[in-house]
Amino acid sequence: MTSRKTVLVLGGSSDIGRAAARAFAKAGYDVGLAGRDIAALEPDAADLRARYNIEVGLHKFDALDTASFESFVGGLSALPDVVVSIVGLLGVQQNAESDFAHATTIMRSNYEGPSLILGLFAEKFLVRGNGTIVGVSSVAGDRGRASNYVYGSAKAGFSAFLSGLRARASRGGVHVVTVKPGFVRTKMTEGMKLIGPLTVEAPVVGDAILSAVEKKTDVVYVSGKWRLVMLIIKTLPEAVFKKLKF
Amino acid sequence: MTLVSGWGRFPVVDSDVLRPRSFEAVGEAVAGMAGSVARGNGRAYGDAAIGAVRTIGMTGFDRVRSFDPATGRVRLEAGVLLSDLIDTFGPRGFLPFVVPGTRFVSVGGAIAADVHGKNHHCEGGFGRYVDSILLRTGQGEILEVSREQNSDAFFATVGGMGLTGVILEATMRLRPVETGWIRERVISASDLDAAMRALDAGDAVTYSVAWIDCAARGRDLGRSLIYLGEHAGKDELARDAVAFPAGKNPGLSVPIDLPSMTLNRYSIRAFNELYYRMGARRAGGSHVVSLYPYFFPLDSIADWNRIYGRRGFLQHQCVIPEQGARAVLGEILDRVSRRGDASFLAVLKKLGQGDGILSFPLPGYTLALDFPLKGDILNFLDEIDRLVVAAGGRLYLAKDARQSRATFEAGYPALSRFNAIRKSLDPACNIRSKLSQRLFDEV
Numbered sequence: 001m002t003s004r005k006t007v008l009v010l011g012g013s014s015d016i017g018r019a020a021a022r023a024f025a026k027a028g029y030d031v032g033l034a035g036r037d038i039a040a041l042e043p044d045a046a047d048l049r050a051r052y053n054i055e056v057g058l059h060k061f062d063a064l065d066t067a068s069f070e071s072f073v074g075g076l077s078a079l080p081d082v083v084v085s086i087v088g089l090l091g092v093q094q095n096a097e098s099d100f101a102h103a104t105t106i107m108r109s110n111y112e113g114p115s116l117i118l119g120l121f122a123e124k125f126l127v128r129g130n131g132t133i134v135g136v137s138s139v140a141g142d143r144g145r146a147s148n149y150v151y152g153s154a155k156a157g158f159s160a161f162l163s164g165l166r167a168r169a170s171r172g173g174v175h176v177v178t179v180k181p182g183f184v185r186t187k188m189t190e191g192m193k194l195i196g197p198l199t200v201e202a203p204v205v206g207d208a209i210l211s212a213v214e215k216k217t218d219v220v221y222v223s224g225k226w227r228l229v230m231l232i233i234k235t236l237p238e239a240v241f242k243k244l245k246f
Numbered sequence: 247m248t249l250v251s252g253w254g255r256f257p258v259v260d261s262d263v264l265r266p267r268s269f270e271a272v273g274e275a276v277a278g279m280a281g282s283v284a285r286g287n288g289r290a291y292g293d294a295a296i297g298a299v300r301t302i303g304m305t306g307f308d309r310v311r312s313f314d315p316a317t318g319r320v321r322l323e324a325g326v327l328l329s330d331l332i333d334t335f336g337p338r339g340f341l342p343f344v345v346p347g348t349r350f351v352s353v354g355g356a357i358a359a360d361v362h363g364k365n366h367h368c369e370g371g372f373g374r375y376v377d378s379i380l381l382r383t384g385q386g387e388i389l390e391v392s393r394e395q396n397s398d399a400f401f402a403t404v405g406g407m408g409l410t411g412v413i414l415e416a417t418m419r420l421r422p423v424e425t426g427w428i429r430e431r432v433i434s435a436s437d438l439d440a441a442m443r444a445l446d447a448g449d450a451v452t453y454s455v456a457w458i459d460c461a462a463r464g465r466d467l468g469r470s471l472i473y474l475g476e477h478a479g480k481d482e483l484a485r486d487a488v489a490f491p492a493g494k495n496p497g498l499s500v501p502i503d504l505p506s507m508t509l510n511r512y513s514i515r516a517f518n519e520l521y522y523r524m525g526a527r528r529a530g531g532s533h534v535v536s537l538y539p540y541f542f543p544l545d546s547i548a549d550w551n552r553i554y555g556r557r558g559f560l561q562h563q564c565v566i567p568e569q570g571a572r573a574v575l576g577e578i579l580d581r582v583s584r585r586g587d588a589s590f591l592a593v594l595k596k597l598g599q600g601d602g603i604l605s606f607p608l609p610g611y612t613l614a615l616d617f618p619l620k621g622d623i624l625n626f627l628d629e630i631d632r633l634v635v636a637a638g639g640r641l642y643l644a645k646d647a648r649q650s651r652a653t654f655e656a657g658y659p660a661l662s663r664f665n666a667i668r669k670s671l672d673p674a675c676n677i678r679s680k681l682s683q684r685l686f687d688e689v
Contacts, residue, residue: 026334043311046311046312047310050311050312051334051335053315053338190265
């Protein structure tokens with residue numbers, strides 16, 4: 001047994017998940033990586049062990065299988081100090097407009113699954129009296145855009161869930177962080193046109209997550225520029241906004 | 247298709263860029279199209295890491311496979327950057343044996359170019375510390391190559407500019423260090439003779455390099471500052487110093503392409519004068535500096551390649567065999583200083599024998615110069631090349647964007663052996679870069 005702190009990363013095989021795991025591992029945390037495909041997580045676990053000489057555990061987790069959440073949390077050998085959800089799915093907006101199944105998957109992957117699992121951890125953390133919960137949401141949730149509102153609306157729901165959870169849980173010693181990364185160069189955004197000055201690399205997000213946990217920040221826009229951009233976008237009158245090609 | 251260029255931003259060419267996520271996908275990317283080459287972090291200056299048709303971005307492969315803290319042996323995916331290795335294993339007491347002038351290069355790229363550092367004269371190049379390489383050949387095989395196993399392919403891959411296949415993983419040895427600090431001694435040399443003498447006298451010192459003021463001429467021709475360095479032990483640090491200083495991300499950056507006016511003979515001369523005088527003031531004694539400014543002085547300015555403007559720049563790095571080097575180097579520096587628009591600083595250092603079949607180093611002196619891409623620079627460099635070839639020297643492929651076939655073939659006499667090995671690994675010549683089309687491939 002170690003006395004080190006532990007972090008559990010849900011969606012551990014994503015680029016941001018890997019980056020977050022590295023940031024925490026570097027800071028001395030033992031790490032749990034959770035994802036659908038355990039075998040796919042093995043190389044990342046080996047990477048963390050080799051780099052930082054820490055304990056790494058692997059856990060099978062499917063964010064769409066909400067029925068398994070209770071047993072997933074119950075099956076952990078110990079409750080982590082920090083749980084981070086990177087789970088999400090960008091999907092294809094155009095398909096989601098006519099394909100119910102695709103829209104449902106996007107909504108469930110970005111809102112239902114992450115909210116329910118973090119809510120479950122929150123209950124356990126509140127009983128224990130401490131813990132940190134991190135949800136990676138998106139600037140896309142700040143205002144629905146014609147080009148990705150299915151994804152954006154689910155992220156908006158997730159952001160609202162986190163903000164409410166934060167208000168409630170803070171009274172019980174549990175801290176909730178909302179992370180809004182903006183454009184990140186990852187698998188998810190490959191092939192998309194990203195605006196250079198507003199785009200960051202995954203490790204920057206990983207470091208921002210660690211720093212938010214340590215400094216007990218509530219809402220993090222990974223690049224400060226996004227806070228300004230979204231402030232402007234949020235304050236545009238609807239009559240103007242709907243005419244913008246955006 | 248995407249516009250791709252190297253660090254020198256010349257040439258800029260269209261290439262299909264893929265970022266595979268698995269080794270299987272790398273295989274498909276190579277097999278699917280004749281004319282692909284791997285690219286690491288894009289720090290090769292010219293066209294070495296641009297595929298003839300397709301460029302395979304490898305930086306996503308950045309996992310450490312295993313590390314033995316007792317021996318410092320590490321197995322890595324090829325996309326791991328040296329900066330990452332230093333940040334990760336430095337605090338655990340290990341550094342790469344060889345680092346070039348920037349830490350933002352990938353392990354795969356460092357092997358492919360067999361990069362050299364300030365210690366080449368006594369410790370050799372990057373490839374010397376690589377024990378084995380996992381190679382995906384153009385023919386479709388995945389081969390483990392080492393000095394013992396597939397040794398021809400190993401020595402063709404070290405320094406082989408990615409043309410033997412895609413480097414997927416490597417096992418290498420790291421250097422045990424007590425600290426992340428370097429004990430540095432600066433010597434000021436008033437001319438080229440003094441600079442070469444100082445480098446010769448530094449033969450037994452682990453790290454040595456000379457920064458030449460290439461605006462100086464006449465009696466001052468070749469005046470320079472020689473930086474000698476050794477790893478500092480714990481007992482050499484101030485009591486409150488941390489054993490391993492943190493590497494900062496570049497603080498300054500060049501936000502835009504500077505107008506090409508910015509670099510002219512006056513600004514360069516003024517900069518060099520200042521640099522020389524400031525350095526000369528520190529000359530004599532020895533002091534302890536962090537490894538970052540010592541090894542990577544330019545890394546502290548992000549995007550420094552933009553200083554040379556939108557059209558980019560050319561780096562000319564040659565090596566001249568020891569015998570007769572003084573005369574040729576003097577002639578080159580004289581022509582450069584008369585021309586007036588050369589780089590801020592030229593770098594002169596000694597090299598030893600290279601390890602790979604196409605490795606750049608040979609025992610002698612290497613001189614690196616930057617030139618903004620304008621005017622008759624291509625013709626000027628062709629003339630310099632003639633001096634290099636006549637002296638039995640060669641140019642560094644990782645920095646080249648323009649040398650002729652004749653210059654290349656004269657400088658690399660082992661080329662036919664390399665080509666034979668390349669052909670055996672990849673008969674259909676699926677692996678091709680813009681550089682190989684320019685210099686190697688049968689026309």
